[in-house]
Every structure is written in C-alpha cells, then in structure tokens.
Amino acid sequence: MSICAADPSVSGGQRIFTIAVMGNPNCGKTTLFNALTGLRHKVGNYPGVTVEKREGAVSGEPSLRLLDLPGTYSLSARSPDEQIARDVLLGCLEDTPRPDGVLIVIDATNLERNLYLASQVLELGLPAVIACNMMDLLREAGHELDIRELSQRLQAPVIPTIGHRGVGIDKLKAALRDLCTAQRSVNRPRQWSLHEELEKEVRHVAAAMTASGFASPEGANGAALLFLSERELPANDHLPSLVSHSLSEAQERLRVHPELDVSLEVTAGRYAWLGELVDACLKRSERNLHGATDKLDRIFTHKVWGLVCFAAMMGLLFYSIFVLARPLMGLIETGVEGLQQFTARHLAAGPLRDLLTDGVIAGVGNVIVFFPQICILFLFIALLEDTGYMARAAFLMERIMSRVGLPGKSFIPLLSSHACAIPGIMATRVIENPKDRLATILVAPLMSCSARLPVYTVLIAACLPGNPWTKATVLLSMYGLGLITALTMATVFKKTILRGPTPAFIMELPPYRVPRLSAVLFVMWDRSKVFLTRAGTIILAITILLWAATHYPQNAQRAAHYEAQREAVLASGAADAESRLEAIAREEAADQLQHSYAGRLGRLIEPVIRPLGYDWRIGIGLVASFAAREAFVSTMGVVYGVGEADEATPSLHKRLREAQWPDGRPLFTPLVAVGLMVFYVLACQCVSTIAVVRRETNSWRWPAFQLAYMTGLAYMGALLVYQVGSALGIGS
Amino acid sequence: MTTIPLDSLNAGEQGHITGLAGAPDVRRRLMEMGLTPGTLLRVVRFAPLGDPIDIEVRGYHLSLRKHDARQIMLLRQ
Structure with a gap:
C-alpha cells in the first residue's frame, strides 16, 4: 500500500506542484499566502472536520498551487488543526495528496518558538523554503539576523520578507519555483541527539516506514520521531500495518525505561539546539522588540x-x-x-x-x-x-x-x-x-435575538396590563431568562455529553499590530461569503418549503366562492367597493391559511399545545415561525384577518385581545402571553440557525439535537408558566 | 534554595524553570511552547479577576491558568 506516492497532478499538459504553507499562529502566514496568491483562492473543509482548507495558485505561476495549513505550534497531533497539518505533510490524508514541497513561515521576532515547528517540518525531508517574516520589526528594534547563517544551519533557503508590504514576495516565488524544479527529498539529519534507547527505536520505526513506503528514506527519521513522541498510537488507520506494528513494539520497549521522559527528551533537546542556533545567527540589541x-x-x-x-x-x-x-x-x-x-x-x-x-x-x-x-x-x-x-x-x-x-x-x-x-x-x-x-x-x-423582539413587543403591548415599567420589566426578564438558561445549559452540556478534561488554557498574547484595512476587509468578505454559499442555500430551500406549506393545497371551490363574492361587489357598484374587496381578500387569506398544510399541522398539534393554553391558531403561528420568528406576527395578522401587519399595528393588538376560545373564554390572557414569550425565548424556531449549525458542525446530528432540546425546554417552560399560573389564578 | 510553583510568584518576579508536573498532555504542550527546564520565565501580570496569568518566556507573552501554572516549578531569581 503506497499512500504517500502522490500521482503528479496534471492540468492542461502542465505538471501542478502543491506546496503546503506552514507556520505558527500570528506569524503572518495568511498575509503571505494572500500576497502570493493575489487574494484568489478557494475555501473548503477537510473531510469530516471543520478545519478550513484554503488553496490557491501563486499569481503569475499557475503551476504552483499553495495549500494553507492551519497555524500550529508543533506537529504533535493533539488538536484537529495539528492533526490535519501533520497528516497532510505525511501524505496520509484522504483527498489531499502529499505536497511536493513546503513553505515554512517564521516570525523573525520570535525565532526560537517558530523554529521549533519549522525544524520538525524540515526533518520530514520535503523540499522546503523558509520565509522569515516581520523583518521590519526586527530591524526597527536594531537586531541583526544573519540570514545566510540561518539558511546554512537549517539546510534550507531562507527568504527575508515583510508580508504586509509585499517585500520579498518575488524572491519567495523564485525560490518556490526552484524548489519545484529540483523536486527531490532532502536529507536534513537531526542535529541534536536523543536518549540512546529512544534513538534506537527511532531507527527501528524509520526502517519500517521506509520499507513500507510510508516515508522517504530522507524523512523517515523525522516521521518516526513524531509518532514515537506521542503517548498513544494515533487513531489513524492510514498507517501501514508494518509501521503500526513496529511503533507499538517500540513503545512497548520504551515503557520498560521509566527513567526515560520522552516528552522532555524531544522538547528540551530541540529547544537547547535551537537556543544555540539562534544565538549564532541573531545579534540582539538592547532595545525591546x-x-x-x-x-x-x-x-x-x-x-x-x-x-x-x-x-x-x-x-x-x-x-x-x-x-x-x-x-x-x-x-x-x-x-x-x-x-x-x-x-x-x-x-x-x-x-x-x-x-x-x-x-x-x-x-x-x-x-x-x-x-x-x-x-x-x-x-x-x-x-x-x-x-x-x-x-x-x-x-x-x-x-x-x-x-x-x-x-x-x-x-x-x-x-x-x-x-x-x-x-x-x-x-x-x-x-x-x-x-x-x-x-x-x-x-x-437561547440568547434573545433581534427576531424575537417583535414577538415580545406585540404580546406585551396587546396582552399585558400594567404601566410601561411593568412591561419593560417583563421584556428585560425575557432577555435575562435566555441568558441564564444559556449559561446553565452550557454548564450542563460541559458536565454531560461534552464532558472531557478541561483543556489547558495555554494562549499566546501576540504583539499588537496596526490592522491593515485590506486584510481585515478580506477576512470579513471571506467568512461572510461562506454564509451566503453554504447556509444560504439551505435557508432558501426551507423558506420555499414553508411557503408551500402555508399556500397549499388550494381549493378550486373556495377560490370560486370568493371570486363570486368579488364579482357581486363589483357588480353592485357600491361606493365602498374597494374596502369591501380588501375585506374579502383578508378573509380569503385567513381561510386559505387555515386549510393549508400549515393550518392542518396547527390543528394537528392543538392537543399537544392545549396544556400550554394555545389553540390551533397559535399553533399555525408556531409552525410559520420556523421561517423566521418574526413571522409569528405577520402570520397572526393573516389568521386574524387584519392583512399586512407588524408589531405596531393597532388592529392586530385589538384582534389579539378579542380572540376567544369557542366557549367564549379569552385566548390571549396575560398568562398565555407570558407563557408564549417564554416559549419563544427557549425554542429554536429558526431554520437559518439550523442551517448554520449544520454547516458549522458538519453534520445534521447537532442541529437535530439542538432543535430537540430547545423545543423540549420551551415546552416545559411554557407548560410550567401556564399550569402553575392557572393553578394560582394569576393573569387569567 | 527551594523551588516554588509559578502561581506563587508576584507580578514582575522571575525565575528559572526547574521542572514541570501535571497531566502529560498539558506538560508536553507547555514544553513545546518553550517552557523547558532551565528557561527563564517572568510573571508580567495577573488578569483583572486574578486569573489567568500573563508570563513572558523566550521573548513572547503567554497566558496560563493558575491551575496549570501550579505545575511549573521555578527557582526564584
């Protein structure tokens, strides 16, 4: 099984070279990527994870394709980002052939930590170019970096760059071109040594990797060290069995050496070597960077x-x-x-x-x-x-x-x-x-969004007695309820289904930088576009579906009935014909909605929502709210035959207050209104949310779970309000 | 001289790392970020609510929870 042998991708007779771009977070990698590709790239996802995959051709060099890997501090695979970065470099990721070379971006003002990752990558033997970025900041502080010395010691070309000013981009392009012309693995033996036993196991595993074709002879030692420094075997079925056997045997043997601290060996050893390397290349000034x-x-x-x-x-x-x-x-x-x-x-x-x-x-x-x-x-x-x-x-x-x-x-x-x-x-x-x-x-x-505001407003204005202060307090309580429920549920989820060790909080506080408008606007556009293309299509589809549900089935008999009424009005030539026609149109719309699929669904769920104090008309409102919560208001407008309505329409307020059960009891009591608001606080009645959660979690499982738990909460909340309130005789 | 855990240092104090304990993954991550034994480390400040800590190591700033910082032993300088 040779997973690593990437077939040369050919396009239009020209060989396409893929170059992976690696670097620490905050090293200016994205700025360089944008400068090299001229802002033209595709955004996608790696299969099965929500790690973003960005690809683009180098501008003016159509045969060079850059693949921007997530910014990481090391190649150990403890986060999805790091795992993706490592697997891409080793060529064991589905759909992503092993790159032909790597562009490693390092921050010149933070050499040791940036070179930690860079040296791990270099040891994998891929052809590589190093972009030493942020050179302006280094020079401004009066530090001097010997690029030639650095390049010699790292055994890879180093190009000084200033990403946001485009300095060094042409040289970088030339270096990448050279890299692809030479096209061969480079042997860069590790320049620091490990504990004798560990060194021996690295050689064993490296031999298995070379024999099985998993790694090149030049990169096998580096790859073997990466896997051996993990505590557990990677849950990765892309490893050839020869390699996984040899790895587990090696780890078994290492376990009998309790004095051997592998983590310490691999990190302290590398940093000690890098400390010396940086001292030899960098002349520091007294000035603070x-x-x-x-x-x-x-x-x-x-x-x-x-x-x-x-x-x-x-x-x-x-x-x-x-x-x-x-x-x-x-x-x-x-x-x-x-x-x-x-x-x-x-x-x-x-x-x-x-x-x-x-x-x-x-x-x-x-x-x-x-x-x-x-x-x-x-x-x-x-x-x-x-x-x-x-x-x-x-x-x-x-x-x-x-x-x-x-x-x-x-x-x-x-x-x-x-x-x-x-x-x-x-x-x-x-x-x-x-x-x-x-x-x-x-x-x-669960946070009360702006779409809920019209619903709160109409219910408070139409159904609640009391002075403006009471009403304002109710409105604020709804926001409070959402916030408190959200924080409580977060605690619950983190203790149950999302339980896990509290991740260590180890976060870099990067230096402040002056924002660049073009970069900021670019990021804004990049992410907003994803919403339009990915979530937008689902929202559009469901809106059309909901529209159909409120407009079908249509009935020829009913249509004829209203048409006859209209003709009668027109024939009579009455002075108030126009207003009578409008009344007929309102009545027809209400009639149509009641007999539509949504209307039937409203009636169907009436037994379920009865304990909350709702009738089938409110049921229709709940169903229609899935398109957008504020649709509750306009739907109530249609149901009660007031035509086009928003939350400030007085006729809608009046009709809501007058609405009755068949036995003459008022429908929208203050208690029902409060219960309904609680329902709206807690329910996930928003197809757009569902679509975006689907997109962001890459599965239907989580949006389905979210819909279920929020609907459950909403039902329980509204039930509690109505039943307890009724029992105590409040607000009826 | 005795070693003390990082979280008991005051803002502005510094020391050399003598060793790290705690969960293997956290310990490993800290070392990968450059907190290896022998490295000089300075506590810059505590967050307004007392946690986390802002430390300076190898020329950059890193923030850690006190809980994790407790596992890093230092020789105060």
Missing part, C-alpha cells in the same frame, strides 16, 4: 481600565450589529418587497408567480437580510484578531466564563447572538477546543 505592546497592555489588561476598555468595545460591537445594521437591513427588506411587487405586477397571476414572489424572492430575502449583521460582526472580529486584541479579550473573560465551563473566547459569540444567532454561531470559529466550541454553538440560540 515589543515596547509598544507592553505599554498598550498596561492599559488593556489593567485591573480597572482594561475592563472599562473591554466593556466599551463590546458596547460598540453590540451597538453596531444591533443598531447600525438596522438601516441596511431595512434597505434590503424594502428592496425585496419592491422586487416582489415588481414580479407580482409583471407576471400573470398563478402558482408560478406566487412561487417566485412569496417563495423564491422571500427566501433570498431571508438569507441576505442577515448579511449586514454578519459583515459587521466579522469586520469587528477580523479587527480584533488582526490587532491582537482578541487574545486580550479572552484573557480578561477567561475567569468569568470558566465558571460555566466555557472558555473566555465564547464571550463574543454569545454576546453577538443577542443580535442574531447566525453570526454568533459563525463567530465560534475562534474557539479552538471542539467541545467548547460545540457547547457555545448549542446554547447561542
């Missing part, structure tokens, strides 16, 4: 000012996605409505017109209406990440969030979810630990 960062951190992580600045920044973020996005969203909504009216006017009445206006155009509207919020949030996040403040935010919030078992980085996604869970869930990408990320995704939709 990170003087500005130290000064800024005195404010941003200060006991008082740090928290004040953080609160101000989060306030600004919240304000922007909540308030600034509004006019843009309004604009989009107006545009969508205009388009609907346009098609309604220019197409003949019929199923096709309805499908286009109320299904397709409304569906597209449902997708792009989120776009302003998503763009603004990602703009903020990109800014926070690019400046280095994101790590400080996590540093400040770590303690508070750890109380509920979440990492500090969950704060921003959860805060943003108050505007909308869609961008909030997408923002969880900043959380490295998969279980922490999943827990955050699962509870994010």
Whole structure:
C-alpha cells in the first residue's frame, strides 16, 4: 500500500506542484499566502472536520498551487488543526495528496518558538523554503539576523520578507519555483541527539516506514520521531500495518525505561539546539522588540481600565450589529418587497408567480437580510484578531466564563447572538477546543435575538396590563431568562455529553499590530461569503418549503366562492367597493391559511399545545415561525384577518385581545402571553440557525439535537408558566 | 534554595524553570511552547479577576491558568 506516492497532478499538459504553507499562529502566514496568491483562492473543509482548507495558485505561476495549513505550534497531533497539518505533510490524508514541497513561515521576532515547528517540518525531508517574516520589526528594534547563517544551519533557503508590504514576495516565488524544479527529498539529519534507547527505536520505526513506503528514506527519521513522541498510537488507520506494528513494539520497549521522559527528551533537546542556533545567527540589541505592546497592555489588561476598555468595545460591537445594521437591513427588506411587487405586477397571476414572489424572492430575502449583521460582526472580529486584541479579550473573560465551563473566547459569540444567532454561531470559529466550541454553538440560540423582539413587543403591548415599567420589566426578564438558561445549559452540556478534561488554557498574547484595512476587509468578505454559499442555500430551500406549506393545497371551490363574492361587489357598484374587496381578500387569506398544510399541522398539534393554553391558531403561528420568528406576527395578522401587519399595528393588538376560545373564554390572557414569550425565548424556531449549525458542525446530528432540546425546554417552560399560573389564578 | 510553583510568584518576579508536573498532555504542550527546564520565565501580570496569568518566556507573552501554572516549578531569581 503506497499512500504517500502522490500521482503528479496534471492540468492542461502542465505538471501542478502543491506546496503546503506552514507556520505558527500570528506569524503572518495568511498575509503571505494572500500576497502570493493575489487574494484568489478557494475555501473548503477537510473531510469530516471543520478545519478550513484554503488553496490557491501563486499569481503569475499557475503551476504552483499553495495549500494553507492551519497555524500550529508543533506537529504533535493533539488538536484537529495539528492533526490535519501533520497528516497532510505525511501524505496520509484522504483527498489531499502529499505536497511536493513546503513553505515554512517564521516570525523573525520570535525565532526560537517558530523554529521549533519549522525544524520538525524540515526533518520530514520535503523540499522546503523558509520565509522569515516581520523583518521590519526586527530591524526597527536594531537586531541583526544573519540570514545566510540561518539558511546554512537549517539546510534550507531562507527568504527575508515583510508580508504586509509585499517585500520579498518575488524572491519567495523564485525560490518556490526552484524548489519545484529540483523536486527531490532532502536529507536534513537531526542535529541534536536523543536518549540512546529512544534513538534506537527511532531507527527501528524509520526502517519500517521506509520499507513500507510510508516515508522517504530522507524523512523517515523525522516521521518516526513524531509518532514515537506521542503517548498513544494515533487513531489513524492510514498507517501501514508494518509501521503500526513496529511503533507499538517500540513503545512497548520504551515503557520498560521509566527513567526515560520522552516528552522532555524531544522538547528540551530541540529547544537547547535551537537556543544555540539562534544565538549564532541573531545579534540582539538592547532595545525591546515589543515596547509598544507592553505599554498598550498596561492599559488593556489593567485591573480597572482594561475592563472599562473591554466593556466599551463590546458596547460598540453590540451597538453596531444591533443598531447600525438596522438601516441596511431595512434597505434590503424594502428592496425585496419592491422586487416582489415588481414580479407580482409583471407576471400573470398563478402558482408560478406566487412561487417566485412569496417563495423564491422571500427566501433570498431571508438569507441576505442577515448579511449586514454578519459583515459587521466579522469586520469587528477580523479587527480584533488582526490587532491582537482578541487574545486580550479572552484573557480578561477567561475567569468569568470558566465558571460555566466555557472558555473566555465564547464571550463574543454569545454576546453577538443577542443580535442574531447566525453570526454568533459563525463567530465560534475562534474557539479552538471542539467541545467548547460545540457547547457555545448549542446554547447561542437561547440568547434573545433581534427576531424575537417583535414577538415580545406585540404580546406585551396587546396582552399585558400594567404601566410601561411593568412591561419593560417583563421584556428585560425575557432577555435575562435566555441568558441564564444559556449559561446553565452550557454548564450542563460541559458536565454531560461534552464532558472531557478541561483543556489547558495555554494562549499566546501576540504583539499588537496596526490592522491593515485590506486584510481585515478580506477576512470579513471571506467568512461572510461562506454564509451566503453554504447556509444560504439551505435557508432558501426551507423558506420555499414553508411557503408551500402555508399556500397549499388550494381549493378550486373556495377560490370560486370568493371570486363570486368579488364579482357581486363589483357588480353592485357600491361606493365602498374597494374596502369591501380588501375585506374579502383578508378573509380569503385567513381561510386559505387555515386549510393549508400549515393550518392542518396547527390543528394537528392543538392537543399537544392545549396544556400550554394555545389553540390551533397559535399553533399555525408556531409552525410559520420556523421561517423566521418574526413571522409569528405577520402570520397572526393573516389568521386574524387584519392583512399586512407588524408589531405596531393597532388592529392586530385589538384582534389579539378579542380572540376567544369557542366557549367564549379569552385566548390571549396575560398568562398565555407570558407563557408564549417564554416559549419563544427557549425554542429554536429558526431554520437559518439550523442551517448554520449544520454547516458549522458538519453534520445534521447537532442541529437535530439542538432543535430537540430547545423545543423540549420551551415546552416545559411554557407548560410550567401556564399550569402553575392557572393553578394560582394569576393573569387569567 | 527551594523551588516554588509559578502561581506563587508576584507580578514582575522571575525565575528559572526547574521542572514541570501535571497531566502529560498539558506538560508536553507547555514544553513545546518553550517552557523547558532551565528557561527563564517572568510573571508580567495577573488578569483583572486574578486569573489567568500573563508570563513572558523566550521573548513572547503567554497566558496560563493558575491551575496549570501550579505545575511549573521555578527557582526564584
């Protein structure tokens, strides 16, 4: 089995060379990748994981294809990112052939730690080029780096670069071209030694790797050391049996040497060698490399000012996605409505017109209406990440969030979810630990988003007695309920289904950098686009489905009945013909909805929602809310025959207050209204959320679970409110 | 001289690492980040709520929870 022998991919008669790009987080790898590819690349996912896969051709060099690997500190496989990076380099990842070479990006201002990863990669024997980035910062501080010496000692070409200014890019391209022309593995023997026993086992395993074709003779020692330094055999069925046998035997033999501390051997040995290497290449000046960062951190992580600045920044973020996005969203909504009216006017009445206006155009509207919020949030996040403040935010919030078992980085996604869970869930990408990320995704939709506000407003205005203060208190309680439930559920999930050892919090606080507008905008666009292409399609499909559910089946008899009424009005020539026609249209819409699939579903679930104090009409509202929660308001407008309505329509308030059960009891009592609000706080009635969770977790399992647990919570919550309230005789 | 755990250092104090204990994965990760025995380490500050800690090691800043920092033994300088 030769998994590693990559077939040369050929395109248009020209051999395509794949070069993997590796580097530590914050080393400027992405900036270099963008500079080399000229911002043209594809974003995808590695199979089965949510690690992003970015590929692009070097601009002006169509035969050179770059594959941007996740930023990592080492090649040991403890996180999905690291595992992907290692497996790609070793050529044992499905769908991704072993690269023809590597571009290793190192941060010149942090050589030892960056070279730790670089030297691990170099020992794998692949043809390699090293980009020594951030040379400007090094020179400004008066340090001198002997590039030639560094290159000689590492046995690979080193190109000094300044990524954001494009300095060194041409030389880098030339070096990558040379690398592909030479095209052969390079033997770079490890220049530091291990414990005798470990050294022996490395040779054994390396022999098995070479014999089975798993690694090249030049890279086998490096690969063998990587696997041997893991405590357990990798759960990786891509290893040839010869290799896995030899590995487990070697580890068995190593276990009888308790004095042999493998972790210490492989890390301390490498760092000792790197310490000497850097001393020989770098002439340090007295000046501090990170003087500005130290000064800024005195404010941003200060006991008082740090928290004040953080609160101000989060306030600004919240304000922007909540308030600034509004006019843009309004604009989009107006545009969508205009388009609907346009098609309604220019197409003949019929199923096709309805499908286009109320299904397709409304569906597209449902997708792009989120776009302003998503763009603004990602703009903020990109800014926070690019400046280095994101790590400080996590540093400040770590303690508070750890109380509920979440990492500090969950704060921003959860805060943003108050505007909308869609961008909030997408923002969880900043959380490295998969279980922490999943827990955050699962509870994010419990935060009261802006789509719930119209529902709260209409119910409070129409159904609750009392002065404005009482009403405001109820509204705030709904936000509080969402927040408290989310934090409680996070704790529950982290203690049950997402239980695991608390991941160590080992986070670099990178130096502050001036953000570059182009890079920030690029990241914003890159991530927002993913929403449109991946989640958008699902949202569109489900919106069309829900539209069909509220408009079908249609009944010719009913249509004829209303048509006859209309003709009678027109024939009578009455002065109030127009208003009577409108009344007929409202009645017909209500009639149609009641007899539609959604209407039938509303009746079908009536026995289930009866204990909550709801009738089938509210049932229809609940069903229709899945398109978007605010659809509850417009659906109630149709059900109660007030036509087009929003939360401020007085006629809708009146009709809700007057609504009755068949026996004459009022339907929307204050108790039912509060119970309904609690239901809306807790329920996951949002197809867009489901679509985004599907996209972000790469499976239907988690969105299904989320829908189930949130619906369960909502039902229990509303049941509790109604039954306890009724028993105590409150608010009936 | 006796060694003390990292979390008992005050802000601004420094010391050389003498050894690391604790969960193997965490210990390994810390060493990969450059916290190997013999390395000089400085406590820069504590977060406003007392945890985590901001330390400087090998010319860069790293933040750790006190819980994990307790496993790192130092010789105060």
